[in-house]
Amino acid sequence: LIKSYKELQVKITECREVEDLIKADIIEKEILIDEINNRVKNNMNLIITMIDTLSSNESHPEVKLKYKELSQRVKAILLIQKNLYLSLSYAEIDFGNFIVNVTENLLDFYQAKEIVEVDFKVSGVFLNIDYAIPCGIVVNELISNALKHAFIENQPRKKHHKNILFIGYESDNQDYTITISDNGIGLPNDFDLKEVETIGLQLVDILVNDQINGSIELLKTRGTSFIIRFSTKKQE
Known part of the structure; x- marks a missing residue:
């Protein structure tokens, strides 16, 4: 009995030592994650500052706007990084929360809060970071495009007309759908996403088709709707 008791004490001591090692490893990893997050945040803020400096020194209005939009793209990626750091999982x-936040930022950027009504239908479904970054850029570009071009001079077309921007995000068993829709002036009948010259929509086409292996459906009725579909299921 004494021998068994001593063996039990040894095992308990060994378990406690292993537990202490695991706790130390967890603390070390948390410190490392904090350090990485701070470095990423600081580096991206430095990039934003550099772009903003170029913008402030630029006199040409169109070039100045391009710099500001580039800065906004980097801020969208930084927002994903922030959401990732605050989430329970680092993966x-x-x-859905990111979409709401980035939309609020863009409404401020384009000074559209008083003239565009946003209708959100977004689920709180988590998205893997490998898809979240390209999808975040896509969402940023499509919302920017709507706020910038859909509503002529940012004014309602009729007295009782409301400028509506609909943003949807839903999933069904790892199949995802993102919808950005507006009731603005619409696109030309001959509009072709593959032939577009603007950087923003070129990014959308490349990221959806090449990076997340998704599809883009474009509807031109009662304004413009971009419907992005993709799946995170592993291809067999």
Whole structure:
């Protein structure tokens, strides 16, 4: 009995030592994650500052706007990084929450809060970071495009007409759908996403088709709707 008791004490001591090692390892990893997050945040803020400096020194209005839009793209990526750091998992983020936050930022950027009504239908479904970053850029570009071009001079077309921007995000068993829709002036009948010259929509086409292996459906009725579909299921 004494021998068994001593053996038990040894095992308990060994278990405690292993537990202490695991705790130390967890603390070390948390410190490392904090350090990485701070470095990423600081580096991206430095990039934003550099772009903003170029913008402030630029006199040409169109070039100045391009710099500002580039800065906004980097801020969208930084927002994903922030959401990732605050999430319980470091591998995925609440993408619905990101969509709401980035939309608020863009409404401020384009000074559209008083003239565009946003209708959100976003679920709190988490999205893997490998998809969240390209999808975040896509969402940023499509919302920017709508706020910038859909509503002529940012004014309602009729007295009782409301400028509506609909943003949807939903999933069904790892199949995802993102919808950005507006009731603005619409696109030309001969518009072709593959032939577009603007950087923003070129990014959308490349990221959806090449990076997340998704599809883009474009509807031109009662304004413009971009419907992005993709799946995170592993291809067999």
